[in-house]
Amino acid sequence: MEELAKTVRIAARALGRAGLVHAYGHCSARVDEDHFLVCPARPMAQVAPGEACTLVPVRGPLPEGVLGEVRLHQKIYARRPQAGGVVRFMGPQLMVLAALGRVPEIRHGFGTYFTPRVGLWSDIQLVRDDEKAAGAIDAMGESAGLLMRGNGGVVAGNSLEEATGLAFYLEDMCRIELAALSSGLASSAPAIAQEDAMRRATRAGLIFERMWDHLTAGDPELAASPN
Template sequence: MDENTKIAEKLAKAWRFFFDRGFIEGFGHISARTTDPQRILMAPRSLGRDAAPGDFVIVDLAGRQIGTTLELPSELPIHLEIYKRRPDVGSVAHFHCLYPTSFGMSERMLKPTYFLASIFRDGIPIHPDSRLVSNAERGAALAATLGSHRAAIMKAHGIVVVGQDVEEMLAATYILEDNAHRTWVTASMGDIEYLADEAMAEIEAEMLKTRGPFRRIWALCECHTSEAGAAPGRQAFKAE
């Protein structure tokens, strides 16, 4: 099995995990960079729950499909413009998750309240434009808002989360939603006590050194999808 097929398998597992946990609900898409850094594997438009590795489309960073003519998400520029500007990013997710998106419609900023969310200690910026990111100009603006951060909230729209690979993207998305949910619950009880930066810095350093939480959340994904199986899908992936 070549490396691109392995990446596609991980995307299919991540997709089914997100789908079953309500992250997608008709909207959202994920992608990953291939072994060729100028090409990505992209979820096509209207991808169903039972995604297979072969369902993901090879697209270059100019937006041209390789070997297919499937309809792609209108917000493909989210992915393309981030990959162009962030060579450290190997995977991107865009969803309309309830809890983190709510912080884009509130005066309260989403900050780490739960220890795993220390990976977001450098901030989660809010992109001020709520429109569909349907062209390169809007994609570039969102990428600029994201900057060097791991995630951004799109005001009254959704979220974008990045990782160095599919596993990290999945774990970061899971943690972002979980932290937002816990913060929302805490706010209903009264004042929120945020984690101190000194504590977050130590926790973040340990997490990034061992990648333990990323591996644990990915294991949760694999456990969830292990019985689902994977059909061959539409195409095989070859380095060209």
């Protein structure tokens, strides 16, 4: 489990370096059917090498000290047996689009990984109870991503490495949408059809592995030499 905790810490710092989180945000990785590990409840860029992550049940009360919005992670893991990693983040482009109550259209390659469409949760209150968490994940639907109006977003992947890449992808998807809106061409610009998007959303060619390497380059727990 310590190797998985190291991955959680590395992901937390990577998301911080990429500017996708700041004082707020959290990430987690599934341990087994009934448990996952979540990063420490503090700014993710400040998570220290070797710092303890917390084991959280997929169902039931959150352990003491775990942030309330980790309920979002619980609901995803409970409903998606294939989910191996979750990221709750606040990328700057994503925050703007979420505040507008809009989701990005699928206009470029990164966006295809959110077929059929990014979800939108319109309640601006923080998700700190089971009822709101369930509602938010209902709004996420079958997508890998969710925008939360006024509060950022959530992504789920087959692993935490994949979810970290998806956070980068969703932020870039929002960047493209905001550029389209700024240009005045959003209504006439092309969007990618669902069938084409499903074919484009490949995992082959080390797609997520290369993004993981890019985002985690220079991390102290990767750079450290084994004893």
